[in-house]
Amino acid sequence: MxxxxxxxxxxxxxxxxxxxxxxxxxxxxxxxxxxxxxxxxxxxxxxxxxxxxxxxxxxxxxxxxxxxxxxxxxxxxxxxxxxxxxxxxxxxxxxxxxxxxxxxxxxxxxxxxxxxxxxxxxxxxxxxxxxxxxxxxxxxxxxxxSARTLLVVDRLDHLRRGGRIGTATALLGTALAMKPVLHLVEGKLVLREKTRTMTKAMTKLVDGVVAEAGPGALVAVHHRDAPERAGRIVEQLSERLPEAEVTVTELDAVLGAHVGPGAVGVVVAHS
Missing domain, CATH: 3.40.50.10170 (Rossmann fold)
Incomplete structure (x- = not known):
C-alpha cells in the first residue's frame, strides 16, 4: 500500500x-x-x-x-x-x-x-x-x-467573537472605521497593515501577495459571499503574476463563520 x-x-x-x-x-x-x-x-x-x-x-x-x-x-x-x-x-x-x-x-x-x-x-x-x-x-x-496567507474582512466582529484576533485590533478597526489587512504569522492571525477603505485594502492585499510570490508560486483566492471582489483580485494577480496558476474557492461554513460575509483572502505557497 x-x-x-x-x-x-x-x-x-x-x-x-x-x-x-x-x-x-x-x-x-x-x-x-x-x-x-x-x-x-x-x-x-x-x-x-x-x-x-x-x-x-x-x-x-x-x-x-x-x-x-x-x-x-x-x-x-x-x-x-x-x-x-x-x-x-x-x-x-x-x-x-x-x-x-x-x-x-x-x-x-x-x-x-x-x-x-x-x-x-x-x-x-x-x-x-x-x-x-x-x-x-x-x-x-x-x-x-512556505505558505503565506493574507486576509481582508468587511467587519472584525466575527473574528473577535471567535477569539481569532485580539480585542484591541477589533476595536481599532471598528472605532476608526479601518479596513485592516491581516495575515497569519506562525499560525496566529495578526495585523499586517491599516487602510482607510476597502479599495485600498484590496490594493495592499494584492501588493502583499505579489511580494510573497516567486517562480512556481501556488496561489489560491478565497472569499465568503464576495465572488465579484474575489474576481477582481484574480484579474489583478493574473496580470502581475502571469505564470502563476490561480484557483478560486468560496470558504466553507467553519471558516466563513469566523471571517464573515465579504471577506477575501489569498494564499501563496511553494512546492
Missing part, C-alpha cells in the same frame, strides 16, 4: 482532488440551534451569524487515523491540520496519534484554507508516488512552512 494522508475540512480542497488522491478529510463542527453538525457531511444553515464552531473530538480522529493506518498496510499516516493557534483540532489530533503509536506523523500547518490544502495535496502526491513516510511528512512540512 502507500502512506495515507489525513486532514480536516478547513483545507478547502476540491472534492475531485480529495477523491483522486484518497485524502481522508475529518469534518470540523458547526453548532447551530443546539445541533452539532459536521462540515461536508450534514446540511448546514446558510446564515452563519449566530453559529459557533468546534474541532473534531479525539475519538473521531482516532477512528479516521485507525482506518487510514489499516489501509496503509503499515506504511503509515501523515495527518496535516489547521494551525493549533486557530483551533483545538491539533490537541485532539495529538491525543489520538499518541494512542496509536509511531505510524502517525502530525503536521501543524500553522495555516488554514489552501495554506493547509497546498501542503496536504503535495504530501498526497508524494504518497501516490510511493515516497516513504518520512519523505511525505517532509513534503507537508516544507509546503506548509
Amino acid at each position: 502507500t502512506v495515507v494522508v489525513v486532514t480536516d475540512s478547513s483545507c478547502c480542497l476540491d472534492p475531485e482532488m480529495v477523491d483522486r488522491y484518497d485524502i481522508r478529510v475529518v469534518p470540523l463542527h458547526v453548532i447551530a440551534d443546539g445541533r452539532d453538525l459536521r462540515e461536508g457531511v450534514d446540511e448546514l444553515p446558510e446564515d452563519l451569524a449566530t453559529v459557533t464552531t468546534s474541532g473534531p473530538s479525539p475519538a473521531e480522529l482516532t477512528e479516521v487515523y485507525t482506518s487510514a493506518l489499516d489501509d496503509s498496510d503499515g506504511d503509515g499516516v501523515v495527518a496535516v491540520h489547521l494551525s493549533r493557534l486557530l483551533s483545538g483540532t491539533w490537541d485532539a489530533a495529538r491525543s489520538a496519534a499518541d494512542a496509536l503509536g509511531d505510524g502517525i506523523r502530525l503536521v501543524d500547518s500553522r495555516n488554514t484554507a489552501m495554506g493547509l490544502g497546498f501542503a496536504v495535496l503535495d504530501a498526497a502526491r508524494a504518497a501516490r508516488a510511493g515516497e516513504h513516510l518520512d519523505q511525505v511528512y517532509y513534503r507537508a512540512e516544507k509546503v506548509a512552512a
Whole structure:
C-alpha cells in the first residue's frame, strides 16, 4: 500500500482532488440551534451569524487515523491540520496519534484554507508516488512552512467573537472605521497593515501577495459571499503574476463563520 494522508475540512480542497488522491478529510463542527453538525457531511444553515464552531473530538480522529493506518498496510499516516493557534483540532489530533503509536506523523500547518490544502495535496502526491513516510511528512512540512496567507474582512466582529484576533485590533478597526489587512504569522492571525477603505485594502492585499510570490508560486483566492471582489483580485494577480496558476474557492461554513460575509483572502505557497 502507500502512506495515507489525513486532514480536516478547513483545507478547502476540491472534492475531485480529495477523491483522486484518497485524502481522508475529518469534518470540523458547526453548532447551530443546539445541533452539532459536521462540515461536508450534514446540511448546514446558510446564515452563519449566530453559529459557533468546534474541532473534531479525539475519538473521531482516532477512528479516521485507525482506518487510514489499516489501509496503509503499515506504511503509515501523515495527518496535516489547521494551525493549533486557530483551533483545538491539533490537541485532539495529538491525543489520538499518541494512542496509536509511531505510524502517525502530525503536521501543524500553522495555516488554514489552501495554506493547509497546498501542503496536504503535495504530501498526497508524494504518497501516490510511493515516497516513504518520512519523505511525505517532509513534503507537508516544507509546503506548509512556505505558505503565506493574507486576509481582508468587511467587519472584525466575527473574528473577535471567535477569539481569532485580539480585542484591541477589533476595536481599532471598528472605532476608526479601518479596513485592516491581516495575515497569519506562525499560525496566529495578526495585523499586517491599516487602510482607510476597502479599495485600498484590496490594493495592499494584492501588493502583499505579489511580494510573497516567486517562480512556481501556488496561489489560491478565497472569499465568503464576495465572488465579484474575489474576481477582481484574480484579474489583478493574473496580470502581475502571469505564470502563476490561480484557483478560486468560496470558504466553507467553519471558516466563513469566523471571517464573515465579504471577506477575501489569498494564499501563496511553494512546492
